[in-house]
Amino acid sequence: AAGVIQSPRHLIKEKRETATLKCYPIPRHDTVYWYQQGPGQDPQFLISFYEKMQSDKGSIPDRFSAQQFSDYHSELNMSSLELGDSALYFCASSLGLAVTYNEQFFGPGTRLTVL
Amino acid sequence: GIQVEQSPPDLILQEGANSTLRCNFSDSVNNLQWFHQNPWGQLINLFYIPSGTKQNGRLSATTVATERYSLLYISSSQTTDSGVYFCAAKTGANNLFFGTGTRLTVIP
Structure with a gap:
């Protein structure tokens, strides 16, 4: 069965740079969520979209x-x-x-490292 | 948001042993999910179980919604069961609130 696709899988950036993460949901799914998991922590909700409109917002930085x-x-x-x-x-x-x-289905994640 | 607590925080088992992981939540839920996070960081869906009991192979789960808890049973544990087990729940909002997880180590 098709799963959630995320790209890239790994990303290394320098401080003050920008990054773009992409997500392709399971076919026919209309809602997408983003979560952030710091080292040793549980995933924290950032933001979600339903039918191309923002539906909920969590602890997402203004940046x-x-x-x-x-x-x-x-x-x-x-x-x-x-x-x-x-x-x-x-x-x-x-x-x-x-x-x-x-039920929410999760992608494999993008591991971002900022140096 | 909803508070989700998991116990125990850490668990070490001998291969072949059984275990029970617990998840308490602070409000009535319309979604309760169990995940296994493997050593590569992937979150694997185990159960979608806002109420009732489900079984999948050596794993089973029970949610008693009226008493606001869920249990995950692992029988005949294997080394590949090692990792972190998360419970996550939501009420009317869109997002899942995760517990802090149970880190399971199965030793041969």
Whole structure:
């Protein structure tokens, strides 16, 4: 079965640089979520989109922005990178309108290292 | 948001042993999921279980929604079961709130 695709899988950047992470949801899934997992921590919600509109916002820094495109893929843009942004970034997808079934499926993650 | 607590934080088992992991949550939920994070960092879906009981091979899970807890049972553990097990829950909001995880080490 098709899964959530994330690219790149690994990314190394310098401080103050920018980065763009991409996410391709499972076909027919209309909702995308972004999570950040720091070393030794649990994943923390950043932001989500349903039908190309932002649906919920968590602890996402102002330096980060995201959007969902017409083909439902999503991109997380990160600017002025800091050492503390080094983390594993997950994208997840689900069927947004299904109240009785809303299981989230996670991609393999992008490991970002900021030097 | 909802508070999710997991216990125990760490667990060391001999291969072949059974274990029970617990997840308590602070509010009624419409989504409760269990994940296994392997040593490569991948989050593997184990169960979607807002209520009731499910089984998948050596793993099973039970959620008692009225008492706000869920249990994950691992039987006949294998070294490949090692990793971190996360419970995550959500109420009306879109995002999942994760517990701090149980780190399982299975030794041969």
